[in-house]
Amino acid sequence: MKIGIFSECVVYNPPFPAGVARFFREITTELARRGHEVLLFEPRGHSNQPKIEEIKDGITIYRGFSIALQKYMNFPVCIPIKEMITSIPFSLDVVHANNSGIGVLAAIISRRQRIPRVISYHTPLIHYTSYAPLPLFFLRSTRLVNRLESLVYNIFNLTIVPTQGVKNELQRRGFNGPFGFFPTCLDLQSLPKPSSQECDVFRQKYALSGKKVILFVGRMSPEKKIEDVLQLIPDVVKKEPLAHFLMVGTGPFLEDYKNLVRKWQLAQNVTFTGYLSDFDLFTAMHVSDVGLIFADDAQIFDMTILEYWSSGLPLIIRKAMGIEEVVKKGTGLLFADWSEAINHILTLLQDDALRDEMGKNCRKMVEQRYDIRKTIVQLEKLYESR
Incomplete structure (x- = not known):
């Protein structure tokens, strides 16, 4: 399969110090090892990084325009501008996003290419938007952010969660599913x-x-x-x-x-x-x-x-x-x-x-x-x- 992985944070070179970045390094590496072709979309961590880079057999990184949340470790947030949406040089079989922010881009591309879209749930979006600068203070509202997050997740064909407890909580918050289960894992x-x-x-x-x-x-x-x-x-x-x-x-x-x-x-x-x-x-x-x-x-x-x-x-x-x-x-x-x-x-x-x-x-x-x-x-x- 040709799999588009859409990550909210930098996964490679250098990786963002978070568990979700480690998790997506693990799955992209293993998918490529098993013969799949992986296109990883991630924010551009700094300006001198190439837009497209093949980092190992079967894995190509496509870096998008991003802005940084300065207070949050200079965390780069990918912005789904028109150039990114229309200039994707690859046809995909499925897309997999790891957050509602980058999920918007994944959903747009999946609709343009008429392919399935999958999203996994790792961290509540409010953990990041609570650091939004004052001009975007409304993004610090838990109620508003939860509503926006559920709206994005609900346009996906499948939401992947690690446990039944997470599924129950998301359903309580208005996430409709359908849901599938896949655990956090490591290459031992x-x-x-x-x-x-x-x-x-x-x-x-x-x-x-x-x-x-x-x-x-x-x-x-x-x-x-x-x-x-x-x-x-x-x-x-x-x-x-x-x-x-x-x-x-x-x-x-x-x-x-x-x-x-x-x-x-x-x-x-x-x-x-x-x-x-x-x-x-x-x-x-x-x-x-x-x-x-x-x-x-x-x-x-x-x-x-x-x-x-x-x-x-x-x-x-x-x-x-x-x-x-x-x-x-x-x-x-x-x-x-x-x-x-x-x-x-x-x-x-x-x-x-x-x-x-x-x-x-x-x-x-x-x-x-x-x-x-x-x-x-x-x-x-x-x-x-x-």
Whole structure:
């Protein structure tokens, strides 16, 4: 098949630091490996990038005109101008968009070429439009943005979701479907595998030797509930003095959170690494004891869950939309409030046998259910069903 993938964020060269970018790198690579021809539409990250670029066999990038949300990590947003719509040099068999913004362009092109259109749901649009500049202040309205988002999704032939819980929530918000299921997934064979020596070097670099490390990986912005994570630290450290929170990621509010740590006198118990390469990210996971995700109610299926699991790292995660369908018994602990989160963190830090057993279960879970080389067939069937 000739598949048009329409991404809201830059997927390659350099990728935007978000789970959805990682997810679409995984599926485009695997689709191409299986013999499909993939045309990836993404925003132009900077002006000197070529408009059309073949980055590997079977994958061609078509970069569109974009504007940047300056406050949101200079996030480029693709604008469906006439030139993009009329100058597409490829005939496609199906289009797949990952957001309602870029979905407008995908829908227009699919109608011009009279081909099926598929869209997947990853992150509520309001997470991005809440950063809109003052002239576009109306885009900060949750009610308005939800209405606009559902209108775009409803013109697609199929909406792909990872869990039944996400489907139920979207239906409640006026998304009509029809719906298909495809999980977040990883190519386990391509993941970095740091050696014990490389892990030791990482521990020394960030002064983690002898510490019990709680790892948080995510964008440093309010929707990731970073401030809530920081507020847990005094209670955890009071009962487990060796506990240390390793905060990995960059974002528009990173300096604000660093200032909070200094203000609350938590500097001895928290390390911010900023952006890490994939290799260093997985090294961080291998040296950590517990993985923490403090998702909000709109969290869908965080790629970080699978990255933690693939490293054998047991998970502590807040209950949110569809999460209970993913985090099964023995792979993680779910919490509903701060006291429960603190108790779960302490339980795993202080019980080595339980932590090791859960780590093995995590690796087994991701191998059985979330290896993209096994699950990609489901996506192909969804494309063909339209």
